[in-house]
Amino acid sequence: MNVTTSQQSDTVHTFAQLLSSTRRGARLARLLVSTQLAVWDLSPHVTGRAEQIAAELAANAALHGRVRGRDFRLSLALDSASGVLRVAVTDARGDRLPAKAVSAADDDESGRGLVLVAALADRWGTEPHPPGGKTVWAECDLAPAVGESGWHAGRDGDRG
Numbered sequence: 001m002n003v004t005t006s007q008q009s010d011t012v013h014t015f016a017q018l019l020s021s022t023r024r025g026a027r028l029a030r031l032l033v034s035t036q037l038a039v040w041d042l043s044p045h046v047t048g049r050a051e052q053i054a055a056e057l058a059a060n061a062a063l064h065g066r067v068r069g070r071d072f073r074l075s076l077a078l079d080s081a082s083g084v085l086r087v088a089v090t091d092a093r094g095d096r097l098p099a100k101a102v103s104a105a106d107d108d109e110s111g112r113g114l115v116l117v118a119a120l121a122d123r124w125g126t127e128p129h130p131p132g133g134k135t136v137w138a139e140c141d142l143a144p145a146v147g148e149s150g151w152h153a154g155r156d157g158d159r160g
Contacts, residue, residue, distance in 0.1 A: 011081035013040060018071040021062050021091065029058035029074045033087065040078055042085065046140050049120045050076075050087055053138045056113040057089035060098070060136070065091025080142070084122075088137040090129050097126055098136060 015036045019025035033054040037047045054074065061072035070092040077086040098114050117124055121138035129135045 011079060013078040013080075014076065016073060016075040018073050019058070021065070021067070021070060021072050023059075023062060025072065026055065026058040026062040029089070030055040032074065033076065036076055037085075042078075042142070045144065046085055046142055049140050050085055053087050053117050053120050053140070054089070056117050057087065057136050057138065060113050061089045061091040064096055065093040065134070067092035083142040085140045085142060086137055087140070088135050090133055090135040092133045094128055094132045094134040097134060 015032075017029075017032055019029055030051055034047070034051050037050060042050075058072065058074060065072060072092070073088075073090040075086075075088045075090070077088075078084075079086075114124075117138050120140070122141045124136070124138040127135045127137065
């Protein structure tokens with residue numbers, strides 16, 4: 001009897017890097033995302049959104065999630081089977097969760113990072129990262145939704 005089994009190619013690709021909780025680490029995060037997404041040959045539609053999301057999440061980790069002597073972790077997961085790219089940043093401050101109701105007054109000089117993340121991502125949210133940290137993640141669908149093209153306003157929806 002002949003049995004044929006098909007092997008499914010890897011559909012999930014990952015990238016992770018620890019970075020210093022500094023401005024330099026946050027800048028490096030964006031560069032690493034840009035480089036990795038070029039390797040994965042993603043569309044400019046996804047790449048531009050993901051780079052900006054990573055920059056905002058990394059800046060927040062360096063500014064608000066910083067604990068002296070602790071790094072933050074940048075991770076990317078590309079699931080080509082489900083058509084989703086996930087950008088996640090884990091920091092050491094689980095006690096400082098971002099607000100889901102994101103807004104900033106017109107004259108505020110800061111506070112727009114998560115407004116941008118919510119606008120650019122298709123979904124975003126937070127997860128605890130024991131023993132005391134948190135992960136803030138954002139997902140971008142690889143294909144625009146029906147009727148959408150290019151840049152769009154994301155939907156703020158926490159899946160988990």
